[in-house]
Amino acid sequence: MIEELNSNYGHFFEKELLEEISKDSITKEVLEGDILIKPGSYIKSMPLIINGAIKILREDQEGDELLLYFLEKGDTCAMTLSCCMGHHKSEIKAIAEMDSTLIMIPIKKMEEWTAKYSSWRSFVFESYHKRLMEAIEAIDNIAFLNMDERLLKYLKDKIKVNSDTIVHNTHQEIAYDLHTSRVVISRLLKKLEVDGRIELNRNSIKVISL
DNA sequence: TCATTAACACGGG
DNA sequence: CCCGTGTTAATGA
Numbered sequence: 001m002i003e004e005l006n007s008n009y010g011h012f013f014e015k016e017l018l019e020e021i022s023k024d025s026i027t028k029e030v031l032e033g034d035i036l037i038k039p040g041s042y043i044k045s046m047p048l049i050i051n052g053a054i055k056i057l058r059e060d061q062e063g064d065e066l067l068l069y070f071l072e073k074g075d076t077c078a079m080t081l082s083c084c085m086g087h088h089k090s091e092i093k094a095i096a097e098m099d100s101t102l103i104m105i106p107i108k109k110m111e112e113w114t115a116k117y118s119s120w121r122s123f124v125f126e127s128y129h130k131r132l133m134e135a136i137e138a139i140d141n142i143a144f145l146n147m148d149e150r151l152l153k154y155l156k157d158k159i160k161v162n163s164d165t166i167v168h169n170t171h172q173e174i175a176y177d178l179h180t181s182r183v184v185i186s187r188l189l190k191k192l193e194v195d196g197r198i199e200l201n202r203n204s205i206k207v208i209s210l
Numbered sequence: 211t212c213a214t215t216a217a218c219a220c221g222g223g
Numbered sequence: 224c225c226c227g228t229g230t231t232a233a234t235g236a
Contacts, residue, residue, distance in 0.1 A: 147213080170227060181214055186229060202222070202227060 001027055001103065004050045008074045017117045021048075025105045030096040037094035043083040045104040049075050052100020053161040057093045057177070066142075067154070067177040069134035070097060070161045078131035081124055084110055097161060148188050150178055152210055155198070159207050167205040 001022045010018065025045075030036060030052075037043065039059050047054075054071040056079075071077060071094075079092050084107045113120040141150050154174065158167045171189065175182040189205065192198045199206040 172227075184213065190229070
């Protein structure tokens with residue numbers, strides 16, 4: 001575990017903290033599609049992402065969803081931080097975007113490290129800041145971009161976090177993430193295909209240029 | 211004008 | 224047959 005920690009978080013945490021993390025935490029493998037956090041749930045431990053990606057969504061009472069952002073290696077979940085520290089319920093839903101490896105840190109240790117390590121404190125603040133910026137960007141996207149621009153952004157994000165130019169999603173799944181209807185996604189994707197920017201297949205989209 | 215909803219046809223697995 | 228896709232018509236914001 002220590003090597004993975006080092007390569008992803010070594011520049012952030014000092015040696016003693018890295019050793020404490022590897023001693024007190026457990027590695028967890030999650031599979032694509034696994035629901036990691038449900039809205040309204042309390043959280044018992046905090047994840048550090050070693051590899052893979054986690055999709056963070058906002059969900060309303062009817063179960064309608066909206067994609068907020070992705071977490072990648074080197075990231076942690078800011079919602080989890082506030083949940084653990086303040087004992088609040090989760091406001092978001094987290095789903096594994098792909099098979100991923102996480103390191104789970106017990107809440108108790110987090111409090112201890114906050115007192116003990118300044119690098120831990122900066123990491124927590126930095127995480128909050130990063131996620132707040134992502135959340136603001138998500139708001140900007142909804143407020144100021146048309147659906148075709150949002151779709152382009154979505155495809156770009158997808159190929160980035162998956163490091164794969166083929167997006168393995170159905171039109172319906174994309175529609176859920178962007179909180180719109182499949183008709184719209186199908187139409188916009190078709191237009192992109194006609195323009196030669198993507199290639200459409202059943203269950204997947206090959207990105208040519210965006 | 212553009213999104214949504216419902217409906218339908220097509221076709222691949 | 225089931226599901227994903229492409230398209231259209233009606234309705235509304």
